[in-house]
Amino acid sequence: MASIINEVIKDAIKEANAKHLVLTPDNYYSVFCEVAKKRGIVVEDCQKLEKYMSKLDSPYQLELKKMNVKNVDELFAYISSRLNRLNPADTTKLLQSLVILNKRILQSINVLHNTEAKNLSNVSLQTINRQVSVDSVELMKDKWFNFLSNYDDSYLKKLEPYGIKQSDDIQKIINILLKAKLNPSENLDLKDIAELVVAALVPSIASSMNDELASISSELSKQPELLQSTGMQDDIKRFILKRVDLDKNEFKNKIGTLDEILNDIDSKISHFISISSTSQTGVKTIKQDLHGVNIAGDYTLVKEKLINIANSLDIEISDFLSKMNESDKTIKALQSKVSELEAKLDEAREEIQNDFLTGVGSKKAFNIELNRIESVYQRYGVEYCICFFDIDHFKTVNDTYGHDAGDTILSTVGKILKKYSRDVDFVGRYGGEEFVVILPRTSKQDAILFAQKILKSISGFKFIYKDEEIRITISCGVASRIKHATSKETLQKADEHLYEAKNSGRNCIKYGQ
Template identity: 50%
Template sequence: MASTINEIIKESLEKLREEHLTLTPDNYTKVFCQVAKNRGVVMEDCQKVEKFLARLDTDFQQEAKRHKVANVDELLSFFTAKLNRLNPTESARLIQSLVLMSKRVLQAMSLLPNRRARTLASASLERLDVTQNHQSVELIKDKWFDFINEYDDSFMKKLDGFGPINKDDLESMVNDIYKLLRKENDDSAVYKTLAPLIIATLTPSIASSMNDDLATISYELRNSPEVLGSVAIQNDIRQFIKKRIELDKKEIQEKISALDKLLDDINTKILHLIDSSEHSTREVRGIKKDLEGINFSKDTFESIQAKLILIASSLESETSTLHQKMVTNQQTIHKLHTRVKGLEHALAEAKQEAKQDYLTHVATKRALQTEIDRVEEAYIRYKIDYCICFLDLDHFKNINDTFGHEAGDVILSTVGKILRKYSRQVDFVGRYGGEEFLIILPGIGLEQAVIFADKVRKVIENFKFIYKKERIAVTTSCGISERKAHRTKEEVIEAADKMLYQAKEAGRNQVKPSPQ
């Protein structure tokens, strides 16, 4: 036995050196007991902790094992901690804190979007408020154990089909679902894609009278694709298609009628040619009969030669006559065709002149009224605001009296070019009368319209109007009004005219309202 003890001591010292442990009583005792246990030697000193633990209550034994109490010092520390925790005052405080914490947890759980959890949390709070004893706590604990044991969250898997959703946090889950639903219901991208396609499908049309209606719908779709979702624009498109089909049918019928008339005219001319060549036909038949009547065996060479020359002369005469008549008729047809082309060109120019001022090349007053009706309809239906800008050249009568009307025409024409250059593509510029112009500015507010008008005023003021090597100073006054500030379109125009009057009364060469 002594030799075994010596071997255990020797092995323990070697193990301390291998593990680089300091040779202290605690380290030595721990290693010694471990080596002895490995060798199967039971040492009474190594069984002290187990003997002491065996005398304790079962709960204390299990708690000591959980804390891995391995030696006497650790056992004393364990007992000291237990004695400190058994302080009645401290225990009461701890229990009170735990109850309060439980209430706060239950209050938080009562806010969760789970009906069974809310009901159980409310019932638990009521029991804790009324009775706080071991039986109540055990009952509450069992109820919550049943809830956890029976809780089934398989319904959450239904969300997987919608896309990536964070199911670890309720707020994140709701936000993810909201984003997915919002993305699914966001039709703006679809409208932006469909709008050009719808415009393209509406564009081909035989009836040119539909171009103005098409321009109105195209403008609305390009600037506000989302209006495709409104019933009003859908009805407009349906009415446009229905009207275009009717007008296209009418246009085709008119063109077919014109073709029928032309074919009848050609048929009449062909019949006339046939009738006019009836005599030639009889002559040709006579010539053929003469050829058949030539007897080459009996007639002399001189008589045959004379008959052939006569037939050739007759053929040449008849052919020449027919050709001359056909040339004459062809010339008549060409003259008629040229005249029709001239009339079509004159009609196109007349239509253009009805819409465009001949001098300034901006819209006429009649075209202005049509455009005002169009933007007013867009305002009423879709609340697309617009502004009216009246622009009048200052002291224009003096310019005409001083430099002549030809100089005045040059200035008006140049001002028209300036207005066309500095206005947007969607703006509509027209000559309202004399030296007065009107600009329709859709889709902008009063402040932006005033900035535009003041910019044009400065350009005209600084522009070098030169007539016969002499510079003419030209200024302009402007009046602006905004549609949404008035009840009717007539009031908008009247308000812009009043602003123009105020600009002239204030000294001219300015914009009213004044820019900020």
């Protein structure tokens, strides 16, 4: 055994020399025990640290391992520090929490000039100034950590066009902005301008448009940055003239139709008043006014036809007026009846277009709007999305509280949908407890955000019926037109996603890939 120990001693000295260690007792002890362990030799003196540590409670053993205590002297130093503490457990936790808290504060200060951070700093200072506890420090530490984790300074990238590449010096940023010559045109939103240009290219009278016009409108909708191209700007000027020509041709066709109608009216009026014998002053005035009308270009034919009508009316019509006076009472009665019928017709039209209970669009109105927005999509490529909503467990509400309560909820849900929709959006009741919303010029992601807003609003809304609160949730399916072949397929896909939301626990949104 002695010879083995001698070999360990020699190897320990070599190891210390190789590591360029000064051969102090502590260094020698450490190297000797390391060499002995490698040789598999158990030396009692080398086991002192483990033996002493094994006699301590497990929390202390775990703490010593974390502190990486390597020898007996470090162990004694640790024990001495523990004995000198008033409340060892709380003091250790408090110190650790304070260190981490200070780190969080220092890290946050490096990234901000922020009101939220300022308020949080004040709260932290107030906490430290009061009687500090482990729980209060832990709470502040977590708040600072959450702030740092969620902090987003991407808005500062908007300053890069003004020569600001680094955003860690606010004084420098302000000086650069004050010296910068801001060009308002640089801030223009090309997407918004592209929409205006596309609207300018759409014929105002003609019912259809040139294929080239439809093509350039689609390109601008997809790539607004093309507006900066000189070639595209020249094309737009040329295509606007084409659009004007389309409207002119359409107007000429309509004038031709009007000409035929005037010929027919002239013939019938001439025949009708052929029995008259007295000229009328009022008709002569009309004739003079028509002669004074200045219609240029291709519209002189229309003027001539109108003058011919006035000439025919100028022929004796006293007998006709006499008969009309005799029938005045009958005509007034008929007018009153017609007015009454027109009012009822307007009411019927309103009922057809709007759901009487919820005030939103009817299913028929939805189909009309879907066809209209699909036509815009086909012609100009303007994206739209469909959100299909269905009130969860609505039958249970009717069974529990009655149909009047159900009607109240349907009406309120309709108002919430209209409240959070834009003027260009369409909100309709598809049937029963189902609602549908069409969102023009809206990406799939924005449609999902809209649906999330609706779900949050309805789930947090207090539906009151006869002083009793009813909690309601709603499910939604979302589909984007750009991802499907037809409007019918888009609607069907939104309905399928709604079915998935129902089967996934309700009060959620499904939208596929």
